Amino acid sequence: MTRALVLTAPAPLSDADAARAFAAAGCAAWRRLAPEAAEAEALDADRARLEAARAALAEAAVDANLVPVEGRHKRLLLADMDSTIITVECIDEIADFAGVKPQVAAVTEAAMRGELDFDGALTERVALLAGLPEAALGQVWRERVRLSPGAATLVRTLGALGVETALVSGGFTFFTERVADAAGFASHRANRLEVAEGRLTGRVIPPILGREAKRERLAALCAELAIAPAQAVAIGDGANDLAMVEAAGLGVAYRAKPALAEAADARLDHSDLSALLHLMGVAPERWVRA
Template identity: 60%
Template sequence: MFAVSLVAAPGALDRSHVEAVRDAFGGGDAAWLSGGEAAEFAIPARPPQFAHVAGEMRMLGVDVNLLPAKGRRKRLLLADMDSTMIGQECIDELADLAGAGGEVAAVTAAAMRGELDFEAALEARLALLEGLEEGAVDRVIAERLTLTPGGAALVATMRAQGARCVLVSGGFTAFTGWVAGRLGFDAHRANVLEVAGGRLLGRARRPYLGREAKVAALEEECAALGIGPEAALAVGDGANDLGMIGRAGLGVALHAKPVVAERADARVDHGDLSALLYLQGYRREEFAA
């Protein structure tokens, strides 16, 4: 059995959307998880026309995903940080303060599309930050970072249901510590900026946390919990997230680059992070404060 999930921005999902998809797939009665935002229904097998229908609905502002009915609620969340749990790329914000914003942002975008080697791209961008005052990190946190809507509810609800939540980023611990603390993550992993004399040295401590390290983090966290990767949910937006997204039982591409959206189990293009709860079958009234 499978669950067909429909999620849209609040107020953007109406009964006609649900009925159109249900009629196309021959599903049963729909259950509303949140009025005007999320609904689902059951079907016995994957419809051959699923990709076509999902694409049509995506153009109408509705994310349609197909999920195995068994084991939907996950016991581990691994989340990327930049452009996932927050709305920014932290290295781009630091570079902007250093006067190299445009150059670094272009490299970041290419790396996240999978066009550049992650480690080489990281080193090239970090080199342009050499000499920047360490206080720039605090300025970015105070003045520029915004939390992605739905993130606090996602972490609080999964933790309330006994899941472990870990922030895993190719960014820097100087930022993941703040984000993890604000959102209530159990732990965070990221790269460590090297600093001396109150200024950035233009490099990070090796080994770098990139694509392979994110997969290793998933496997280590699963082993510590005594669960298989099928009980994990991984979410991200860039090419360096593809490994953990592919390894997890539920891999979600959130407002992601095409290379990621095309290969993930589920994609969220219109909803916020609370969509990850709806994908697991949670109703709005089950969300933790």
């Protein structure tokens, strides 16, 4: 199988770093894609050659990934929201307004590492928010939520190319609705917080959208588009994203917890989200800069 060894960075990629990594992987020639990216054909490359390239870049903020050349262009993007498309975990920021951020953040971190059942962990955290005015959600949105670097460029570029884009989150619809609009997603799904008399009740309206629901959303969208999961790319950061990342043709871990990073087809530890366009073979002149 012919693969492309793709190097991406958050800043201009030096010729020296690129040459060293490609040589370590046994690539005879390489080409620059953009100031921050380069690639080489890697016929029959295996994990050992990829790890050799990564080892050669150990002192550089550069990501190295192998992607099959065949089927590189995808028809569907499914993305997690918290700590992926946006820079924060919304539930932790809501908890800050409720005065319980340390307790909630500790559970969030354990859940994202895969140490806790997601449904139970979400129920436990939301219970601590009981009584918080619903207006606090708007304050979190205005003051705390920011798109991750490259997110809007990624989503709007793929949308312009006819790729279906979907945001799917174990967070809350209050935020996915706004983030989807800001980044350019065609659809969004998340959990719903119960509100009564202008305050959070401390309950999530069932069913809870967790790990398996994300995979099911991927399957449903593939069915709607009449495509195979191999034609989808999924990206996330935590254990809750594991099932959809494993099911997609290209599963990507973005600055991820070890459980997801080890299972994903590709890892973006340094690059911004627009690097995913290089992995998918989208030429920079086709990007919608945002």
